[in-house]
Amino acid sequence: MTDLIVLAISCILINNILLAQYLGNCPFLGTSKKMETAVGMAMAVVFVLVLAGVITWIVDTFILKRWDLEYLRTIAFILVIASLVQFVEMFLKKSIPALYAGLGIFLPLITTNCAVMGVCLINIKEEYNFIQALVASFAYAAGFGLALILFAGVRERILLARVPRPLQDTSIGLITAGILSLVFFAFKGMV
Amino acid sequence: MLEATLVMLAIGGVCGLVLSIASKIFYVYEDPRIAEVEGFLAGANCGGCGYAGCSAAAAAVVAGKAPPSICMVAGLESAIKVAEIMGLDPGSAEPMKSVNECLGGVRADDKYFYNGAPACAALAALWGGRRVCTIGCLGLGDCIRACRFDAIEMGPEGYPVVDEARCVGCGVCEKVCPKNIITVRTMSQRLLHFNEEDDALAPCRQTCPAEIDIPKYIGQIREGDYEGAVHTIRERNPLLLTCGRVCPHPCEDYCRRGIVDEPVSINQLKRFVADYEMNSGKRLPIPCAPETDKKVAVVGGGPAGLSCAYFLRRLGHRVTIFDAMPELGGIARYGIPEYRLPARVLDWEIQGILDLGIEARCNNKLGRDFTIASLRREGFDAIFLGIGAWSDYRLRVEGEDLDGCWQGIKFLSKVAAGEKVKVGPRAAVIGGGNSAIDCVRTLVRLGVREVYLVYRRTRKEMPANEVEIEAAEHEGIKFIFLAAPVRVIGDENGRVTHLEYQKMELGEPDASGRRRPVPIEGSETLLEVETVITAIGQRPDVSFVEKDPDLAKLKVTRWNTIDNDPETLQTSIAYIFTAGDAATGASLVVDAIGGGRRAARSIHQYLNGEPVKGSPKSLRKRHIPESLFDDVPGVVRSKRTPMPELPVEQRLDSMVEVDLVISEKDALYESGRCLSCCRLCYNRETEQQENQGAGQDGSSEDAGRELEEATA
Numbered sequence: 033m034t035d036l037i038v039l040a041i042s043c044i045l046i047n048n049i050l051l052a053q054y055l056g057n058c059p060f061l062g063t064s065k066k067m068e069t070a071v072g073m074a075m076a077v078v079f080v081l082v083l084a085g086v087i088t089w090i091v092d093t094f095i096l097k098r099w100d101l102e103y104l105r106t107i108a109f110i111l112v113i114a115s116l117v118q119f120v121e122m123f124l125k126k127s128i129p130a131l132y133a134g135l136g137i138f139l140p141l142i143t144t145n146c147a148v149m150g151v152c153l154i155n156i157k158e159e160y161n162f163i164q165a166l167v168a169s170f171a172y173a174a175g176f177g178l179a180l181i182l183f184a185g186v187r188e189r190i191l192l193a194r195v196p197r198p199l200q201d202t203s204i205g206l207i208t209a210g211i212l213s214l215v216f217f218a219f220k221g222m223v
Numbered sequence: 224m225l226e227a228t229l230v231m232l233a234i235g236g237v238c239g240l241v242l243s244i245a246s247k248i249f250y251v252y253e254d255p256r257i258a259e260v261e262g263f264l265a266g267a268n269c270g271g272c273g274y275a276g277c278s279a280a281a282a283a284v285v286a287g288k289a290p291p292s293i294c295m296v297a298g299l300e301s302a303i304k305v306a307e308i309m310g311l312d313p314g315s316a317e318p319m320k321s322v323n324e325c326l327g328g329v330r331a332d333d334k335y336f337y338n339g340a341p342a343c344a345a346l347a348a349l350w351g352g353r354r355v356c357t358i359g360c361l362g363l364g365d366c367i368r369a370c371r372f373d374a375i376e377m378g379p380e381g382y383p384v385v386d387e388a389r390c391v392g393c394g395v396c397e398k399v400c401p402k403n404i405i406t407v408r409t410m411s412q413r414l415l416h417f418n419e420e421d422d423a424l425a426p427c428r429q430t431c432p433a434e435i436d437i438p439k440y441i442g443q444i445r446e447g448d449y450e451g452a453v454h455t456i457r458e459r460n461p462l463l464l465t466c467g468r469v470c471p472h473p474c475e476d477y478c479r480r481g482i483v484d485e486p487v488s489i490n491q492l493k494r495f496v497a498d499y500e501m502n503s504g505k506r507l508p509i510p511c512a513p514e515t516d517k518k519v520a521v522v523g524g525g526p527a528g529l530s531c532a533y534f535l536r537r538l539g540h541r542v543t544i545f546d547a548m549p550e551l552g553g554i555a556r557y558g559i560p561e562y563r564l565p566a567r568v569l570d571w572e573i574q575g576i577l578d579l580g581i582e583a584r585c586n587n588k589l590g591r592d593f594t595i596a597s598l599r600r601e602g603f604d605a606i607f608l609g610i611g612a613w614s615d616y617r618l619r620v621e622g623e624d625l626d627g628c629w630q631g632i633k634f635l636s637k638v639a640a641g642e643k644v645k646v647g648p649r650a651a652v653i654g655g656g657n658s659a660i661d662c663v664r665t666l667v668r669l670g671v672r673e674v675y676l677v678y679r680r681t682r683k684e685m686p687a688n689e690v691e692i693e694a695a696e697h698e699g700i701k702f703i704f705l706a707a708p709v710r711v712i713g714d715e716n717g718r719v720t721h722l723e724y725q726k727m728e729l730g731e732p733d734a735s736g737r738r739r740p741v742p743i744e745g746s747e748t749l750l751e752v753e754t755v756i757t758a759i760g761q762r763p764d765v766s767f768v769e770k771d772p773d774l775a776k777l778k779v780t781r782w783n784t785i786d787n788d789p790e791t792l793q794t795s796i797a798y799i800f801t802a803g804d805a806a807t808g809a810s811l812v813v814d815a816i817g818g819g820r821r822a823a824r825s826i827h828q829y830l831n832g833e834p835v836k837g838s839p840k841s842l843r844k845r846h847i848p849e850s851l852f853d854d855v856p857g858v859v860r861s862k863r864t865p866m867p868e869l870p871v872e873q874r875l876d877s878m879v880e881v882d883l884v885i886s887e888k889d890a891l892y893e894s895g896r897c898l899s900c901c902r903l904c905y906n907r908e909t910e911q912q913e914n915q916g917a918g919q920d921g922s923s924e925d926a927g928r929e930l931e932e933a934t935a
């Protein structure tokens with residue numbers, strides 16, 4: 033149990049997918065202008081990542097490893113994740129329209145998200161078992177959400193500040209992301 | 224290798240199968256129009272419209288949350304196509320443009336010292352902003368930062384200025400503005416807006432019955448942009464040549480400069496730009512919204528009808544004007560004499576309105592040549608009644624039907640139509656209004672040497688415009704005040720020889736606040752005249768209502784006017800609207816023009832199937848109390864430009880126009896006298912120089928301080 037908690041903390045803070053591993057930077061900059069959007073995106077990522085992490089772990093363990101086809105991992109995962117997102121979108125639209133209304137527009141964006149793909153590949157590389165893969169996927173997603181929401185908060189404040197013209201918008205966003213990333217380095221060595 | 228291919232095929236197959244089954248199971252009906260609409264959007268997923276991608280925007284359009292013109296990349300053509308799919312009035316598919324109504328900026332005083340975040344949103348949270356004006360621009364430029372097209376920049380006076388060429392109408396600025404001072408509207412929406420309690424309105428603009436943006440067009444004249452000024456006036460008043468000549472300019476009574484100095488000569492400036500356009504030899508183009516398939520019949524081609532037709536046409540509807548007289552213009556042509564409003568000027572103005580694509584059928588009288596039912600059969604969706612007030616009140620004295628007796632409007636319209644009118648060498652006109660003055664001044668021009676104006680009160684109580692009374696005095700009219708006609712005396716041939724009147728004295732004030740004339744017993748006097756004209760007021764001729772069984776439900780007031788809702792001008796029959804003298808009784812041309820536009824708004828709502836209603840905040844010529852001052856500090860007294868007039872000797876015996884247009888130099892001088900007022904702000908003159916310097920220093924200091932704050 034302690035192992036799992038440690039794993040979760042390390043995934044959320046120390047190896048934060050956005051600020052320590054630098055994956056999924058496009059939604060990080062693209063959807064962080066408004067808090068509302070950022071929260072929607074974070075929820076969608078949590079939702080998709082947990083499902084994707086679990087499904088890809090199953091595909092890898094029971095199909096690819098059995099026939100020694102690990103070299104097909106990337107292409108197989110892309111196929112699986114893409115179909116999964118489409119499936120989830122359809123499912124939500126029909127069954128939970130309220131949730132679809134909240135997440136709907138973000139789901140297609142995640143289809144080709146490197147953070148999702150990255151987490152699935154990390155799960156396999158670290159040779160996690162099923163429970164560990166589940167916890168790690170959730171924790172990485174939570175870390176993604178944490179960083180995104182923090183960043184959105186900062187960017188909303190930046191809007192009120194006087195930013196020199198050449199540094200406005202994305203430019204100041206990247207600088208802020210860098211500083212935020214440095215802050216997260218403080219967690220290194222915690223576990 | 225074979226294994227790998229098979230496994231990938233299998234995975235792919237399973238995925239495909241699951242998805243195809245899922246799409247059956249989880250099928251949700253989606254409006255097919257969403258896909259159609261999306262086809263006409265740019266597909267750039269730019270997010271400029273404020274929705275996350277084109278499909279989200281398309282869904283919003285279909286859900287009615289966004290207008291068809293939402294896509295700023297695809298432009299007007301796509302908007303029209305989208306409106307078609309949605310079955311919407313393409314009128315709403317016009318391009319949107321951002322407008323900043325506030326000219327205030329740093330002109331208003333501050334309530335408190337503000338040293339916080341340099342953002343309007345933050346400032347608005349503190350007592351609605353630091354300026355004393357509750358509605359005005361905060362001047363910290365949230366809209367400028369929000370605009371993705373660099374279309375707004377901070378003007379030198381500290382308020383944002385919109386570059387119309389760059390503005391795509393995305394509406395972001397409107398969303399971020401915490402004071403609703405920057406608005407994004409289509410032309411139609413602007414045409415349909417009426418003064419509201421929380422608009423940025425100068426006192427003159429609140430008073431004008433047509434609600435013209437007076438400070439804006441005077442500002443444009445000052446900058447030499449005469450065409451812009453014409454456009455500004457035309458957004459509210461299509462008859463600027465007419466109004467520039469005959470309007471009694473109630474706006475000038477509320478001119479803020481007038482409180483401490485002579486008011487700005489607003490109407491002469493209007494006439495100056497109107498004449499400028501006419502004399503320039505070309506007509507400025509007037510934009511109209513895309514065509515709709517709705518047809519409106521405008522009955523009566525006077526000021527109200529022309530105004531209503533003009534605005535409906537600009538909103539894209541198909542309009543036909545019906546008029547009983549041989550030519551359009553109504554009372555402006557047949558009631559206002561040639562020397563005040565030459566027919567050639569009126570012709571030019573009316574032609575410009577008809578050129579928008581309005582059909583006119585003259586010599587067509589309601590109740591004689593057509594009925595409301597026949598109009599409905601012809602396919603008119605709504606009907607506007609602007610039939611005016613053409614029925615003269617009668618004196619009800621003995622002998623008023625003798626040969627030589629006339630009624631005001633009948634007399635004036637006969638003269639205006641160019642018919643020969645037989646008048647004697649001496650004439651008396653009874654009445655004290657503008658029509659009476661028009662009659663006496665016309666008589667003088669017809670060669671009558673002795674013209675009397677008989678009025679039962681005194682000069683002070685005369686309802687006619689002061690300038691008109693003065694002009695009549697210059698032209699040698701003899702005024703007989705405090706005299707009430709008792710009877711008209713004729714000879715054995717039934718021709719008028721005398722007018723007998725009784726002298727009056729003023730008693731207690733009556734309901735209208737004027738002192739009631741009381742007859743003096745035994746004071747009957749005879750006045751030798753061969754012509755007597757009664758011009759004591761007019762009322763609408765509503766005889767067609769009784770003749771037409773379809774109109775049984777049309778309510779008529781006890782003053783013979785057609786009853787309507789004062790805000791929407793809709794009558795008791797939903798598809799009939801009315802304005803002008805027919806609804807108000809004899810009144811000003813400019814009142815009729817404002818009424819015509821108000822009716823056009825209601826008709827537009829009615830045609831689009833929307834509820835016909837105005838705004839609960841509608842001002843309707845009421846004034847905003849905080850905008851009316853007792854004292855106006857900071858005004859340097861300056862002379863008002865006098866009205867250039869034809870000398871009296873040239874006026875008599877001819878119908879040549881009396882009032883002349885001011886020169887360009889005078890127009891520039893007069894426009895410079897305007898204080899550019901808004902609700903509270905105005906340009907102070909005495910301290911202008913020092914203030915400008917200090918203001919600029921102050922603002923740069925402010926900016927420095929704010930920057931420090933922000934970076935600290």
